[in-house]
Amino acid sequence: MAxxxxxxxxxxxxxxxxxxxxxxxxxxxxxxxxxxxxxxxxREARALASALSTLGIExxxxxxxxxxxxxxxxxxxxxxxRLGVVVVPLNPRLPEIELRxxxxxxxxxxxxxxxxxxxxxxxxxxxxxLPRLPELQxxxxxxxxxxxxxxxxxxxxxxxxxGMDRPIEGEVTENPDALFxxxxxxxxxGKPKGVELTRRSxxxxxxxxAEALALTPADRxxxxxxxxxxxxLGPGVLGTxxxxxxxxxxxxxxxxxxxxxxEAHGVTVHHGVPMLFxxxxxEQSVSPRDLSTLRVGLMAGAPFGERLFDQVEAxxxxxxxxxYSLTETSSTLALxxxxxxxxxxxxxxxxxxxxxxxxxxxxxxxxxxxxxLGEILVRGPGVMRxxxxxxxxTAASMDPDGFFRTGDLGILDEDxxxxxxxxxxxxxxxxxxxxxxxxxxxxxxxxxxxxxxxxVGVRDDLLGEAVWAALVxxxxxxxxxEEIRDWCGQTLAEHKVPDSIRFVDELPxxxxxxxxxxxxxxxxxxxxxxxxx
Numbered sequence: 001m002a003x004x005x006x007x008x009x010x011x012x013x014x015x016x017x018x019x020x021x022x023x024x025x026x027x028x029x030x031x032x033x034x035x036x037x038x039x040x041x042x043r044e045a046r047a048l049a050s051a052l053s054t055l056g057i058e059x060x061x062x063x064x065x066x067x068x069x070x071x072x073x074x075x076x077x078x079x080x081x082r083l084g085v086v087v088v089p090l091n092p093r094l095p096e097i098e099l100r101x102x103x104x105x106x107x108x109x110x111x112x113x114x115x116x117x118x119x120x121x122x123x124x125x126x127x128x129x130l131p132r133l134p135e136l137q138x139x140x141x142x143x144x145x146x147x148x149x150x151x152x153x154x155x156x157x158x159x160x161x162x163g164m165d166r167p168i169e170g171e172v173t174e175n176p177d178a179l180f181x182x183x184x185x186x187x188x189x190g191k192p193k194g195v196e197l198t199r200r201s202x203x204x205x206x207x208x209x210a211e212a213l214a215l216t217p218a219d220r221x222x223x224x225x226x227x228x229x230x231x232x233l234g235p236g237v238l239g240t241x242x243x244x245x246x247x248x249x250x251x252x253x254x255x256x257x258x259x260x261x262x263e264a265h266g267v268t269v270h271h272g273v274p275m276l277f278x279x280x281x282x283e284q285s286v287s288p289r290d291l292s293t294l295r296v297g298l299m300a301g302a303p304f305g306e307r308l309f310d311q312v313e314a315x316x317x318x319x320x321x322x323x324y325s326l327t328e329t330s331s332t333l334a335l336x337x338x339x340x341x342x343x344x345x346x347x348x349x350x351x352x353x354x355x356x357x358x359x360x361x362x363x364x365x366x367x368x369x370x371x372x373l374g375e376i377l378v379r380g381p382g383v384m385r386x387x388x389x390x391x392x393x394t395a396a397s398m399d400p401d402g403f404f405r406t407g408d409l410g411i412l413d414e415d416x417x418x419x420x421x422x423x424x425x426x427x428x429x430x431x432x433x434x435x436x437x438x439x440x441x442x443x444x445x446x447x448x449x450x451x452x453x454x455x456v457g458v459r460d461d462l463l464g465e466a467v468w469a470a471l472v473x474x475x476x477x478x479x480x481x482e483e484i485r486d487w488c489g490q491t492l493a494e495h496k497v498p499d500s501i502r503f504v505d506e507l508p509x510x511x512x513x514x515x516x517x518x519x520x521x522x523x524x525x526x527x528x529x530x531x532x533x
Contacts, residue, residue: 003015003018003242003243003244004207004210004211004242004243005207007203007204007206007207007242008176008199008200008203008204008207008381009176009200010176010199010203011081011173011174011176011199012077012078012081012082012174012199012238012241013078013081013082013174014174015238015241015242016038016041016042016045016078016241017042019038019241019244020038020039020041020042020043022244023038023217023244024037024038024039025037025039026038026217026244026246027246028040028041028074028240028241028246028247029041029071029074029246029247029249030220030246030247030248030249030261030265031070031071031248031249035246036071038244041071041074041075041078042078043164043165044075044079044160045075045076045077045078045079045082046079046082046163046168047079047159047160047161047162047163047164047165047166048075048076048079048156048159048160048163049079049080049082049083049163049168049170049171050163050166050167050168050169051154051159051160051162051163052079052080052083052085052110052159052163052170053083053168053169053170053171054163054169055110055138055154056137057083057085057109057110057138057170058083058084058085058170059083059084059085059170059172060084060085060086061083061085061086061109061110062085062086062087062088062106062107062108062109062182063076063080063085063086063087063088063108063109063110063111063112064088064089064090064102064103064106064108064110064111064112064113065077065080065087065088065089065090065111065112065228066090066091066092066099066111066112066113066114066122066228067092067112067113067114067142067227067228068092068114068117068225068227068251068252069224069225069226069227069232069249069250069251069252070114070142070249070251071249072112072142072156073089073227074227074237074247074249075160076112077233077237081174081180081199082168082171082172082174083168083170083171083172084170084172084174084175084178086179086180086181086182087180087181087182087233088102088103088106088108088181088182088184088194089181089183089227089228089229089232089233090102090103090184090228091226091228092113092114092117092118092120092122092228093117093118096125096128096129098192099125099129100129100132100133101192102184102192102194103129103133103136104132104133104135105194105388105389106182106194106388107135108133108135108136109135109136109137109138110136110137110138110139110140111126111136111138111139111140112140112142112156113126113139113140113141113142114141114142114143115141115142115143115144115145116143116145117251122141123141123145126139130152137152138152138153138154139152139153139154140154140155140156140159141153141154141155141156142155142156143155174199175199176198176199176200176203177198177199177200178198178199179196179197179198179385180197180198180199180202181196181197181202181233182194182195182196182197182388183195183197183228183229183230183233183327185327185328193387193388193390193393194387194388194389194390195230195327195328195384195387195388196384196385196386196387196388197230197233197330197384197385198385200381201329201330201381201382201383201384201385202230202233202234202238202330202331203234203238203242204330204353204355204380204381204382205230205234205235205329205330205331205332205333205353205382206234206235206238206239206242206331207239207242208332208335208353208354208355208382209234209235209239209298209323209331209332209335209353210235210239210240210242210243212321212335212337212338212350212353213239213269213296213298213321213338214338215239215240215242215243215245215269216243216244216245217243217244217245218245218268219240219243219245219246219268219269220245220246220247220248220265220266220267220268220269220293221236221240221245221246221247221248221267221268221269221270221271222247222248222250222258222261222262222265222267222269222270222271223253223258223270223271223272223276223298224236224237224240224247224249224271225249225250225251225252225253229327229331230325230326230327230330230331231271231300231301231325231331231332233331234330234331234332235271235331235332236271245269248261248265248267253272253273253275253276255276255279255280255282255283256283256287258270258272258276258280259280259283259284259289259291260289262289262291262293262294263289263290263291266293267293267294268293268294268295268296269294269295269296269297269298270294270296270297270298270316270317271297271298271300272297272298272299273299273300273301273302274299274301274302274303274304274308274452275302275452275509277297277299277304277308277312277316278308278451278452280312280316281308281311281312281315281316282475284315284316285315291316291317294316294317294318295317295318295319296317296318296319296320296321296338297312297316297317297319297320297321298320298321298322298323298335299312299320299321299322299323300322300323300324300325300349301325302509302515303420303438303441303442303445304322304445305441305442305444305445305446305450305453306346306347306442306445306446307445307446307448308445308451309345309346310346319338320345321335321336321337321338321340321345321350322335322336322345322346322348322349322350323335323336323349323350324349324350324418324420326406327384328383328384328397328404328406329356329378329380329382329383329384329404330382330383330384331382332353332382333352333353333356333358333378333382334349334350334351334352334353334356334358334418335349335350335351335353336348336349336350336351336417337350337351344415344417347419348413348417348418348419349417349418349419349420350417350418351415351416351417351418352378352380352416352418353380353382355380355381355382356378356379356380356381356382357378357379357380357403358376358377358378358412358418359376359377359378359379359403359412360372360373360374360375360376360377360410360411360412361374361375361377361399362374362375365399370411370412370413370414371411371412371413371414372411373409373410373411373421374409374410375405375406375407375408375409376406376408376409376410376412376418376420377399377403377404377405377406378403378404378406379401379402379403379404383404384404408420408421408422409421409422409427409436420438421436421438421439422436422437422438422439426456426457426517428455428456428457428465428467429457429465430457430463430465430466430467430495430499431463431495435455435457435467435495435496437454437455437456437457437517439492439496440453440455440467440469440488440492440496440498441453441454441455443487443488443491443492444469444471444484444487444488447479447484447487448474448477449473449474449477449478449479450471450472450473450474450477450479450484451472451473451474451475452471452472452506452507453469453470453471453472454469454470454507454515454517454520455467455468455469455498456468456469456470456517456520456521456524457521458500458521458524458525459525460499463499466499466500467495467496467497467498467499467500468498468499468500468501468502468521468524469484469498469500469501469502470502470504470507470520470524471484471501471502471503471504472503472504472505472506472507473503479503481501484498484501485497485498485501500524502524507520508520508523
């Protein structure tokens with residue numbers, strides 16, 4: 001626990017050095033059928049740092065890492081930390097236009113990329129991109145392709161081999177308050193912005209999450225597939241490293257594979273979005289695995305209903321907690337704890353991490369008393385430095401006292417727990433009355449036949465906005481629109497009952513499990529089919 005207590009003051013290299021020396025043979029990463037010890041990750045990160053330094057990459061440069069959940073991502077992260085380089089983690093599933101925008105906006109000088117993924121040839125993609133990105137000088141590729149080599153393109157394993165056991169010419173002393181990562185928001189409701197995160201902010205969130213989960217070197221963690229996300233960087237990789245635990249990596253979230261890996265590796269801690277846990281429930285009912293090693297699960301990233309929570313505790317994890325995570329707060333902002341009362345774990349996103357101040361304010365900006373609904377503001381060491389190259393956006397996101405405006409609506413109860421209600425911009429104004437989608441979704445998810453729900457506002461000539469719901473039913477369930485409306489009408493005011501209901505196979509979502517509400521509203525309004533599974 002000593003590292004957890006000192007985490008915000010540490011450099012990433014110091015964390016890896018500690019465990020590489022303390023328990024050199026202990027596993028840090030498990031991937032496919034191979035394990036990577038702390039010592040091996042440390043040696044490869046040093047070697048990669050040495051090789052990148054000889055290419056002229058130095059402190060302050062931006063390097064994009066465009067990889068799925070694989071060891072090369074983690075090795076790159078620690079290598080770049082030693083050089084004082086700013087990491088730009090990008091989702092490998094991004095369409096070309098968004099990828100090009102983020103590489104250009106971040107002014108990345110180098111990209112570490114997978115060669116092939118999900119049918120996309122990234123070598124060909126970058127052959128087309130390189131002439132359009134004048135700042136991008138080098139490409140480092142991860143894969144087994146025979147490459148067309150030139151002085152700008154290098155294979156990852158070749159760089160590691162060339163730098164092995166050589167000094168790192170450009171190594172720096174890590175500054176906790178220096179910019180470490182530019183993490184792009186998912187852009188579900190607007191244009192993506194580059195969030196500037198320091199080592200201190202990421203390690204604060206990572207340590208707070210690890211402490212809440214009581215992580216130790218004996219733990220094995222799973223469910224961190226989006227390493228490019230703030231949660232993947234912080235609580236995922238860094239939180240696991242701070243505790244000296246090990247991380248079971250997956251290239252993407254897949255319920256069947258996750259359950260197999262839990263059983264094979266004796267996993268003890270399970271992270272995941274509700275969609276992943278729901279898929280695991282279906283899979284476990286068909287082909288049960290031995291999940292007895294699991295001691296705690298963290299479900300976050302999207303709303304979840306009481307029924308899903310109870311089923312996961314009964315069939316997957318014996319103890320489940322919830323959390324509240326934002327890119328702008330370096331991931332975890334609030335978290336329930338395993339020893340919290342059941343009602344707090346079910347119906348709240350927990351208490352703020354130590355050092356994080358939360359306020360709930362009204363429309364005029366005044367602080368509201370407890371149990372009042374308003375916008376959630378937060379201040380503390382986990383809050384971002386700002387939006388990269390967007391000073392006006394940064395200024396608009398902060399209040400005069402330095403609190404970050406989350407845009408989320410919620411309640412702070414008398415025990416200090418945060419209750420999320422929805423996004424401020426998601427509020428539906430139906431016939432002059434406000435409807436909070438989260439409230440309606442909670443009611444829908446309580447129905448035994450409903451697995452997932454998304455409620456959106458769709459422009460209506462009579463009402464201004466109508467309440468529309470897209471629902472994913474439980475497998476084999478028989479349910480009608482009339483039944484759902486009756487169910488909602490039992491506890492919701494008449495104006496909150498959905499005006500239109502569509503049953504779908506799946507809800508459009510980002511790579512991190514966030515529902516794409518804008519896309520759902522557009523498809524529902526157009527009468528188009530939502531993506532089918």
